[in-house]
Amino acid sequence: MPGDILSGPDIDSETNARCLRTRRGAEFDLPMFLPVFRPGTAVVGPGAWEGAPLIRGCMSNAFFLYKDRAMRRRFAGGYTLSGHLGFDGLLCTDSGAFQGFRGKLFLSNRKIVAFQDSIGTDIAAPLDLVTPPGDKRTVAERKLARTQERIREGLALAEHCLLAGIQQGGRFMDLRRRSVDELVEMGVEYLGLGSLVPFFNKNHDLGFVGQVIRDSRAAAGPDLPMHVYGAGDPCEIPFMAAMGADIFDSSSYAHFANSGWYMTRFGALNRPDHLLAGEYSCPCPACAAASPEDIFRSRDALTLHNLWTICDTVDRMGAAIREGRLDAMLDEVLARHTEWFPESALAPSWEALWSDDG
Numbered sequence: 001m002p003g004d005i006l007s008g009p010d011i012d013s014e015t016n017a018r019c020l021r022t023r024r025g026a027e028f029d030l031p032m033f034l035p036v037f038r039p040g041t042a043v044v045g046p047g048a049w050e051g052a053p054l055i056r057g058c059m060s061n062a063f064f065l066y067k068d069r070a071m072r073r074r075f076a077g078g079y080t081l082s083g084h085l086g087f088d089g090l091l092c093t094d095s096g097a098f099q100g101f102r103g104k105l106f107l108s109n110r111k112i113v114a115f116q117d118s119i120g121t122d123i124a125a126p127l128d129l130v131t132p133p134g135d136k137r138t139v140a141e142r143k144l145a146r147t148q149e150r151i152r153e154g155l156a157l158a159e160h161c162l163l164a165g166i167q168q169g170g171r172f173m174d175l176r177r178r179s180v181d182e183l184v185e186m187g188v189e190y191l192g193l194g195s196l197v198p199f200f201n202k203n204h205d206l207g208f209v210g211q212v213i214r215d216s217r218a219a220a221g222p223d224l225p226m227h228v229y230g231a232g233d234p235c236e237i238p239f240m241a242a243m244g245a246d247i248f249d250s251s252s253y254a255h256f257a258n259s260g261w262y263m264t265r266f267g268a269l270n271r272p273d274h275l276l277a278g279e280y281s282c283p284c285p286a287c288a289a290a291s292p293e294d295i296f297r298s299r300d301a302l303t304l305h306n307l308w309t310i311c312d313t314v315d316r317m318g319a320a321i322r323e324g325r326l327d328a329m330l331d332e333v334l335a336r337h338t339e340w341f342p343e344s345a346l347a348p349s350w351e352a353l354w355s356d357d358g
Helices: 062-067 069-076 081-085 097-102 109-119 137-157 173-186 207-220 237-242 252-258 292-297 299-322 326-340 346-355
Strands: 019-021 027-029 032-035 057-061 090-094 165-167 191-193 226-228 247-250
Touching (some): 032 057, 057 062, 057 081, 062 069, 062 090, 069 109, 081 090, 165 173, 207 237, 207 346, 237 299, 252 299, 292 299, 299 326
Parallel strands (some): 165 191, 191 226, 226 247
Antiparallel strands (some): 019 027
């Protein structure tokens, strides 16, 4: 790979653009980003704008839909998730596993998987057991075993959708490898990497997340779609793609906006300095209609801009993969990011990941 910072093998020779085929016969080119969406909230959802970059899929929480009895009756009467969201792209649903991490759900894996399958989702999720970094090994092993049991149960229930085989294992790499090996043996057609969110946003240190993605891709083989749950920073996503991931979801665009952060491909800004100095410009609908100062004053404008930036980054990344120039894209990100954020761990952690290969 060209350059001193990226001291590793030629990424583009090992990174392939995959395609996701759903049970309803739709095909989606990868990589792709799935905004987390709930109707009735202030966050931007599918159809926020017309034209590229397009929102081709979205993530919705099936648990919130299921626990609403009136909504559940509507779905039982033929209402569909596509009709509910007003969107017919790739539909992915979450099971409520994260809500279960915070308290008892009074819901079985069997019921929530069957519900997701019945409402027309393309990708359903089992009620996996979230395994944060603080869990000791015995707890992580127990949660892994229970999650694998629920995935086996769910695979038999998912008739109209794909069931995500969600990796667990906490901070233990051997447990995560065991998880993927067993999921491949089960015949899962969609792999999700779970419980990685606590490892994100730590000064852009890709160390552990990168190891998990790279090791999981090696175990899963070249063709299985691989989803990193909770990944939504446009600065980090291209590096995750280089290691083998190709589906990402997050509500980061709204969370960043709520805290006053303006996303760019090179890192998030909390002041308009670089924009005012002409170092960065954005053609998104929000930025085209307002001054940099006004963008930073408006949470709605920041939300729209951030979502556009993530989708645009993924579109650029997909084109770079297909055209064999992903390494050049990463070089550009690293150069600008290091200039803007000299204390960031992005470059050293990326170099360390490849130096591990010798």
